[in-house]
Amino acid sequence: MEKLNLLILVIMPGVWSADWGVTFKSQCALRGTSVVMSCKYDYPVGHVVTSVKWSKAQRVSGLWKLFYLSSLPSPPGHFKYVGNYWSDCSLEINNVQHADEGQYFFSFSTTLNRWTSKTYAHLFVRELTTVVQPSTVTEGDNVSLTCASGCSTPLDVVWFRDGEPVTNPVFQARREDAGRYYCAIPGQETVRSASVALNVQYAPKKVTLSMSPSGDVVKGSLVTLTCSSDANPPVTQSGYRLYKDRQFISSGLNHTISDVQPGHNGLYHCQAWNNIGDFVNSTEVHLDVQYGPVNISVSMNPPHIVGGSSVNLICNSTANPAADNYTWYKRTASSSSMVQVGSGQVMSIPSVEASHTGLYLCQARNLLGVDNSTEVLLAMKEDEHGSSSLPLIAGVAVSLLVTLVLALLLFCRLCLISVKEARALQPLKINPTAFMPTSTCFPPLLYLLLASLLIHRGAQAVNMMTSCLMKMRLPTQQ
Numbered sequence: 001m002e003k004l005n006l007l008i009l010v011i012m013p014g015v016w017s018a019d020w021g022v023t024f025k026s027q028c029a030l031r032g033t034s035v036v037m038s039c040k041y042d043y044p045v046g047h048v049v050t051s052v053k054w055s056k057a058q059r060v061s062g063l064w065k066l067f068y069l070s071s072l073p074s075p076p077g078h079f080k081y082v083g084n085y086w087s088d089c090s091l092e093i094n095n096v097q098h099a100d101e102g103q104y105f106f107s108f109s110t111t112l113n114r115w116t117s118k119t120y121a122h123l124f125v126r127e128l129t130t131v132v133q134p135s136t137v138t139e140g141d142n143v144s145l146t147c148a149s150g151c152s153t154p155l156d157v158v159w160f161r162d163g164e165p166v167t168n169p170v171f172q173a174r175r176e177d178a179g180r181y182y183c184a185i186p187g188q189e190t191v192r193s194a195s196v197a198l199n200v201q202y203a204p205k206k207v208t209l210s211m212s213p214s215g216d217v218v219k220g221s222l223v224t225l226t227c228s229s230d231a232n233p234p235v236t237q238s239g240y241r242l243y244k245d246r247q248f249i250s251s252g253l254n255h256t257i258s259d260v261q262p263g264h265n266g267l268y269h270c271q272a273w274n275n276i277g278d279f280v281n282s283t284e285v286h287l288d289v290q291y292g293p294v295n296i297s298v299s300m301n302p303p304h305i306v307g308g309s310s311v312n313l314i315c316n317s318t319a320n321p322a323a324d325n326y327t328w329y330k331r332t333a334s335s336s337s338m339v340q341v342g343s344g345q346v347m348s349i350p351s352v353e354a355s356h357t358g359l360y361l362c363q364a365r366n367l368l369g370v371d372n373s374t375e376v377l378l379a380m381k382e383d384e385h386g387s388s389s390l391p392l393i394a395g396v397a398v399s400l401l402v403t404l405v406l407a408l409l410l411f412c413r414l415c416l417i418s419v420k421e422a423r424a425l426q427p428l429k430i431n432p433t434a435f436m437p438t439s440t441c442f443p444p445l446l447y448l449l450l451a452s453l454l455i456h457r458g459a460q461a462v463n464m465m466t467s468c469l470m471k472m473r474l475p476t477q478q
């Protein structure tokens with residue numbers, strides 16, 4: 001500054017010096033605007049102004065020097081003298097740029113003298129600056145936009161988001177409010193701040209579970225379940241979870257089933273989470289695995305078949321879609337080959353004959369496959385229940401009777417032998433009851449039972465028994 005002052009050529013005109021003078025006002029301007037540096041000048045009476053000049057201090061090789069504006073490289077009309085040749089020395093600067101900032105001096109010549117201002121007008125060039133507070137918000141939070149300029153004069157500004165006007169600089173953030181904001185001078189929209197981003201974060205939306213391939217899935221094929229969502233920040237791999245029938249299966253974006261089985265059937269849904277709020281559920285997707293008939297079984301109704309009655313053979317299978325084509329085969333009596341004997345899920349035989357008996361199987365078919373049941377035997381049962389049980393009871397009774405009689409006869413023989421032996425062994429003083437204790441060998445109750453059973457065999461049997469009893473008792477009485 002000292003150097004600058006030294007460089008200013010000041011010509012002191014002596015007695016009239018008090019009348020020479022220039023008065024300015026420093027200015028602050030926003031880049032891109034136009035500014036008028038207002039200026040007044042004075043000189044003693046009797047002088048006639050012959051030229052006016054503005055100059056700007058520039059630093060050249062470390063030294064401040066004054067340069068006439070006309071010598072500075074600038075577009076035409078950039079500097080415009082809007083004063084006159086007697087008292088107003090105002091200067092207009094259009095489309096102010098940062099390079100225009102600095103100190104401006106005014107000088108003029110009269111018919112008698114030259115004068116350059118001792119002081120200067122300072123031009124400050126400032127930018128508009130947008131502040132978004134806060135710049136990262138969660139949906140629903142309040143956001144306020146402020147526009148600052150380095151100049152102290154109060155500013156009237158308008159707001160834009162990605163080029164679209166914004167009505168209110170204070171608002172509750174919605175997802176669609178995300179974008180780049182800037183402020184500008186009304187009517188002078190080229191005079192604008194740099195843009196500042198507003199990031200609006202939100203919990204996952206549009207959480208969708210998709211299945212590939214979609215539609216019918218055939219057993220054994222490959223299925224991929226993919227969860228997707230719209231979220232800010234985006235959902236990471238670990239933020240996704242897959243559920244089958246409301247049971248957790250896995251986490252991650254994709255879930256691949258390489259060999260899909262009927263057991264994979266079910267309702268699937270996924271969840272997405274991105275640190276904001278709770279896990280969000282997708283809608284459910286039905287995985288419907290299609291497969292040919294399996295677990296084919298044959299049942300008979302009624303289960304026991306009597307000649308002449310009717311019977312239904314029912315074929316049951318598990319299939320998706322359900323089996324719609326059933327064929328019945330019967331193994332022929334002579335050969336090992338099978339012949340087709342019917343169709344439909346139920347095969348009816350109205351009146352069962354001997355020729356119907358044999359091995360049957362059912363073949364179930366849907367559009368995905370075909371399979372056979374095991375062979376089942378259709379057999380007739382001739383004599384069952386009442387009629388057949390009577391002879392059985394009779395047979396049992398007869399055999400029991402015969403056994404008893406034989407046992408009795410044998411016993412009686414033993415009795416006779418023991419009596420004889422007892423007599424024979426008497427001299428040796430051996431008690432024959434040691435071999436034959438009356439109470440345990442033949443309880444009187446059993447005799448009664450035998451008697452009643454044998455009553456019809458006549459008195460002979462009774463006599464025989466009585467004699468046996470008599471004989472048996474003989475040794476005990478000794």
Ligand SMILES: *[C@@H]1O[C@H](CO)[C@@H](O)[C@H](O)[C@H]1NC(C)=O
Binds near residue numbers: 141142172
């Ligand atoms: C957001 O602003 C509204 C009105 O300006 C106010 O009622 C609300 O409490 C503010 N919300 C928060 C979270 O500051």
Ligand SMILES: *[C@@H]1O[C@H](CO)[C@@H](O)[C@H](O)[C@H]1NC(C)=O
Binds near residue numbers: 243246247281
């Ligand atoms: C989301 O799915 C989970 C797991 O199946 C369940 O517990 C929860 O109730 C579901 N939430 C909603 C809102 O449906």
Ligand SMILES: *[C@@H]1O[C@H](CO)[C@@H](O)[C@H](O)[C@H]1NC(C)=O
Binds near residue numbers: 212224226
């Ligand atoms: C998930 O699956 C989709 C298509 O099914 C595929 O484009 C993507 O690369 C897979 N992503 C991962 C991480 O496996």
Ligand SMILES: *[C@@H]1O[C@H](CO)[C@@H](O)[C@H](O)[C@H]1NC(C)=O
Binds near residue numbers: 294295
């Ligand atoms: C077939 O039966 C087996 C044994 O009972 C069972 O484990 C399997 O799940 C059944 N298959 C189908 C498709 O129902």
Ligand SMILES: *[C@@H]1O[C@H](CO)[C@@H](O)[C@H](O)[C@H]1NC(C)=O
Binds near residue numbers: 299
């Ligand atoms: C057919 O099979 C299903 C399941 O396998 C079973 O629930 C049903 O009772 C069976 N029907 C007959 C008539 O066997």
Ligand SMILES: *[C@@H]1O[C@H](CO)[C@@H](O)[C@H](O)[C@H]1NC(C)=O
Binds near residue numbers: 324365
């Ligand atoms: C059942 O399948 C067999 C073999 O494909 C076919 O010949 C027959 O016409 C089918 N029956 C019905 C009723 O669709």
Ligand SMILES: *[C@@H]1O[C@H](CO)[C@@H](O)[C@H](O)[C@H]1NC(C)=O
Binds near residue numbers: 338370371
């Ligand atoms: C089912 O039985 C029929 C008749 O015996 C036979 O021709 C066919 O090969 C069998 N199919 C299977 C899969 O066993």
